[in-house]
Amino acid sequence: MVDETWPAGLGPIVCIVGARPNFMKMAPILRAFAAHRPRLPSLLVHTGQHYDRDMNDRLFDDLRLPRPDINLEVGSGTHAVQTAEVMRRFEPVLDAHRPACVLVVGDVNSTLACALVCAKKDVAVVHVEAGLRSHDRRMPEEINRLLTDQIADRLYTTERAAHLNLEREGVAAERVCFVGNVMIDSLRANSEFAPPVTKTLQLAGVDARIVDGAPGYAVVTLHRPSNVDRPESLRPLLRVLREVSERLPLIFAMHPRTRANIDRFGLQDVLRSPRIVILPPQGYLEMLGLLKGATLVLSDSGGLQEESTALGVPCLTVRENTERPITVDEGTNTLVGSNPDAIRAGVDEILGGTGKSGRIPEFWDGRAAERIAADLAAWLLARQQRQPSL
Secondary structure, three states, rough: OOOHHHHOOOOOOEEEOOOHHHHHHHHHHHHHHHHHHOOOEEEEEEEOOOOHHHHHHHHHOOOOOOOOOOOOOOOOOHHOOOOOOHHHHEEEHHHHHOOOOEEOOOOOHHHHHHHHHHHHHEEEEEEEOOOOOOOOOOHHHHHHHHHHHOOOOOOEEEEHHHHHHHHHHHHHHHEEEEOOOHHHHHHHHHHHHHHHHHHHHHOOOOHHHHOOOOOOOOOOOOOOOHHHOOOHHHHHHHHHHHHHHHHEEEEEEHHHHHHHHHHHHHOOOOOOOOEEEEEEOOOOHHHHHHHHHOOEEEEEEEEEHHHHHHOOOEEOOOOOOOOOOHHOOOOOOEOOOOOOHHHHHHHHHHHOOOOOOOOOOOOOOOHHHHHHHHHHHHHHHHHHHHOOOO
């Protein structure tokens, strides 16, 4: 018989979310904790790093994610201010709840900030999505990834190449466990609930006939500062997008940062076309529905590289590097940078039928969170036996 009682002396697992991608990763983890025997007690802390109340509410509903037990309501700020404020507000949470460990996901400022507090308070850190590297330290996310992995006591990876990165950085192999990709857990669990593209367009007041017929449509997102914060970078990207729209319609789910910069730089006319649909940021299920029906994806998002690979949809990533190389090596992703000629060539290949078909990477099977729950329970119980004072 399995003892279904969590040891009384072992506190809850404090789980941190701070930004939209964290929610997609945390939802299947919390479900796996609840289904595990013994059930793994958890406390969900939202730092409030991203604080669009309407979008947050939709995400929690779409993902069937419980509302946070604690919201630190940090809000926006510079990287330094935001990181410091998360640290300041998170420390009392540790003091009050004395967790068995703190589980962080991904690479946002909240991930590093909470890990740093744990390091100062001698609380174990668990990092989900460890070992991913773009090898570009100009990206704030890369610094967050590097430092969090150095602090973490238990590291869960999405691909085997991550283990080589961690080995080079001196992370002991016994701290690392390959479990697969929890983002794909969310995708597989929610795919059936994603509305078709026609419904999403109709609700936005757009004539859904724009997506009828071959060669389908492309989904576009752009938000990274290197692409959208300077007119000399943004203008040529918008121009090539308009060119692409002459071959197939574009559905552009536009980030507020991108929209503000288009207005600030006076670039509204560059995208003006009946074959370009500009939508506000979409809910998780709506975006999933758009991706499922797409002919191709043009984006600088890390998450869309993974989701397009899982769905078998060709993706052109508007970046010079990626921290998710498996999407290039095995999946449907191609790095094209911000070079308009490379973007045109990528579109030519996809529409010509010679683009990547890819395959589903190992352990992207919808069960990564189950593997995390099983390993984490065993690791925490073994750790308690070694350190009875925990």
